Amino acid sequence: MTSAPSPLADLSPDALRTAHAEFSAAYETLRSCGLKLDLTRGKPSAEQLDLSNDLLHLPDGAYRDAAGTDLRNYGGATGLPELRAIFSDAVQVPTAQLLALGNASLTVMHDVIVQALLHGVPGGERPWGAQPISFLAPVPGYDRHFTICERYGIRLIPVPLNDDGPDVDAVAALLAADDSIKGMWCVPVYSNPSGAVYSEEVVRALVSLPAAPDFRLFWDNAYAVHHLTDERPAPFDVLTLAAEAGNPDRPLVFASTSKVTFPGAGVAFVGGSPANVEWMLHNLSAQSIGPDKLNQLRHAQFLRDADGLSAHMEKHRAILEPKFDAVSRIFEKRLAPYGAGAWTAPKGGYFVSLDVLDGCAKRAVQLAADAGIAVTPAGATFPYGDDPRDANIRIAPTFPPLTELETALDGLCTAILLAEAELLLANGIADEA
Structure with a gap:
C-alpha cells in the first residue's frame, strides 16, 4: 500500500524538487496532447439549450x-x-x-x-x-x-x-x-x-x-x-x-x-x-x-406556470449535477492530497470558486492556457482584475460535454500543482540564500 502524498508546503527541499520534476513531466505530456478546451464562461451547454427547442414553434398561432x-x-x-x-x-x-x-x-x-x-x-x-x-x-x-x-x-x-x-x-x-x-x-x-x-x-x-x-x-x-x-x-x-x-x-x-x-x-x-x-x-x-x-x-x-418552471429547471439539474460532481471529485483526487486548493461545493448556480496558493493563480491559468485549456483570467472575480492574493480561479463547468470537462479539470490540476511547486521551490531557494 502506497502512502498518500504530503501537502506540498510540508515537503523537504529534496522532496519538493522531486515533486516538481514529476509535475513538470506530467505537464509536458499534457501539452503534447494538443487540447483545445474552454472553461471560461458560464454558458448553458447545447444539451441544455435543446430543452427549450419547443420555443421555436411558439407562439402557437395565438x-x-x-x-x-x-x-x-x-x-x-x-x-x-x-x-x-x-x-x-x-x-x-x-x-x-x-x-x-x-x-x-x-x-x-x-x-x-x-x-x-x-x-x-x-x-x-x-x-x-x-x-x-x-x-x-x-x-x-x-x-x-x-x-x-x-x-x-x-x-x-x-x-x-x-x-x-x-x-x-x-x-x-x-x-x-x-x-x-x-x-x-x-x-x-x-x-x-x-x-x-x-x-x-x-x-x-x-x-x-x-x-x-x-x-x-x-x-x-x-x-x-x-x-x-x-x-x-x-x-x-x-x-x-x-x-x-x-x-x-x-x-x-x-x-x-x-x-x-x-x-x-x-x-x-x-x-x-x-x-x-x-x-x-x-x-x-x-x-x-x-x-x-x-x-x-x-x-x-x-x-405555463410556476410548477412548469420548476419542472423545466429539474431537467437542467439532471444535466448539470454530474458536471459539478466531477469538479469536486477531480479536485479531491488531484489537489486535496497535496493541500493544493480549497473550493466551494455550491448547491446551485453556475460556478465553483477555487482558491489556490497565494501568488499562483495567474501562473496556473497561464500554464493551463499554454496547454490548450482556457480558464477565466485570474483576478476576474475582483474589481479591475486585481486579486490582491492572486489566489482565486473561477471554474465554469456548465458548457463542455462531461468528458471534455473532466479532461480540462484534470489538466488544470496539473497546471496548479506545477505552479505551486514552482513558487514553493523558488521561495525555498530564496530562503536558503
Missing part, C-alpha cells in the same frame, strides 16, 4: 394575451402579465411591481445605472453623475457587474463575501465613512462564483443599514431557480423587508430567463418599489414603445 391585447402591436411597456406572474414567486416581487423587458438582465442593469447617472433616482437630491460615485463589490464576484461600473468611472470598493453573504460590519463601516457610495452589487442566491447564499440576518441588515436615500442594492437574482440539490433556499422577499426597515426604495431586483431557456432570446425582469417602478417606466418611455411581447408570450406558453 397573438393576444388573456385580456385580449394584440401583442403584435406597439405598447405594453410593463411586459406580458402572464409571464410576470410566472416569475413573480421565484423572485418574490408582486406582479404589479415586476417588469418584463428585453432579452438580457445585464442590459437592464446597465440602463438603470446610466439613468441614475443622468437623472438620479427617487429620494436623491441630484443625478449620480453630478457627484463622485462608488459601488460596493462583494468579492469574489461577477466580472460583468464590475465592467458596467468601470465603463462609467464608478469606483468599485471590494467587500469580503462570506458563506452567508457580504461582511455586514465592513459594509456598515464603509457606508458610514463614505457618502459617495450609491450602490452595491448583490447576488443573494448562489452567488457568482462561490455559490454563497445570503442569510436572512444579512439581508435584513443590508436593507436596514444607515445610508443615503438614493443608495440602491442591485439585487441580481440570476440563479434563483438554478438548483443542484433538493435543498432549495427560499428567495427573499427583499422588497417587504426593505419596506419594514423604512427603506422601501433601496432594492432593485433583477432576473432573466437567460439560463432557463435561450440566452440569446430570453426575457429580462426588473422589479422594485412602486416609486422605483414608476421611475423606470418613465425612463423607458423615452427608449421604447414596448418590449418583444410575442417572445414573452411563447415563454409563457412554454413554461
Whole structure:
C-alpha cells in the first residue's frame, strides 16, 4: 500500500524538487496532447439549450394575451402579465411591481445605472453623475457587474463575501465613512462564483443599514431557480423587508430567463418599489414603445406556470449535477492530497470558486492556457482584475460535454500543482540564500 502524498508546503527541499520534476513531466505530456478546451464562461451547454427547442414553434398561432391585447402591436411597456406572474414567486416581487423587458438582465442593469447617472433616482437630491460615485463589490464576484461600473468611472470598493453573504460590519463601516457610495452589487442566491447564499440576518441588515436615500442594492437574482440539490433556499422577499426597515426604495431586483431557456432570446425582469417602478417606466418611455411581447408570450406558453418552471429547471439539474460532481471529485483526487486548493461545493448556480496558493493563480491559468485549456483570467472575480492574493480561479463547468470537462479539470490540476511547486521551490531557494 502506497502512502498518500504530503501537502506540498510540508515537503523537504529534496522532496519538493522531486515533486516538481514529476509535475513538470506530467505537464509536458499534457501539452503534447494538443487540447483545445474552454472553461471560461458560464454558458448553458447545447444539451441544455435543446430543452427549450419547443420555443421555436411558439407562439402557437395565438397573438393576444388573456385580456385580449394584440401583442403584435406597439405598447405594453410593463411586459406580458402572464409571464410576470410566472416569475413573480421565484423572485418574490408582486406582479404589479415586476417588469418584463428585453432579452438580457445585464442590459437592464446597465440602463438603470446610466439613468441614475443622468437623472438620479427617487429620494436623491441630484443625478449620480453630478457627484463622485462608488459601488460596493462583494468579492469574489461577477466580472460583468464590475465592467458596467468601470465603463462609467464608478469606483468599485471590494467587500469580503462570506458563506452567508457580504461582511455586514465592513459594509456598515464603509457606508458610514463614505457618502459617495450609491450602490452595491448583490447576488443573494448562489452567488457568482462561490455559490454563497445570503442569510436572512444579512439581508435584513443590508436593507436596514444607515445610508443615503438614493443608495440602491442591485439585487441580481440570476440563479434563483438554478438548483443542484433538493435543498432549495427560499428567495427573499427583499422588497417587504426593505419596506419594514423604512427603506422601501433601496432594492432593485433583477432576473432573466437567460439560463432557463435561450440566452440569446430570453426575457429580462426588473422589479422594485412602486416609486422605483414608476421611475423606470418613465425612463423607458423615452427608449421604447414596448418590449418583444410575442417572445414573452411563447415563454409563457412554454413554461405555463410556476410548477412548469420548476419542472423545466429539474431537467437542467439532471444535466448539470454530474458536471459539478466531477469538479469536486477531480479536485479531491488531484489537489486535496497535496493541500493544493480549497473550493466551494455550491448547491446551485453556475460556478465553483477555487482558491489556490497565494501568488499562483495567474501562473496556473497561464500554464493551463499554454496547454490548450482556457480558464477565466485570474483576478476576474475582483474589481479591475486585481486579486490582491492572486489566489482565486473561477471554474465554469456548465458548457463542455462531461468528458471534455473532466479532461480540462484534470489538466488544470496539473497546471496548479506545477505552479505551486514552482513558487514553493523558488521561495525555498530564496530562503536558503
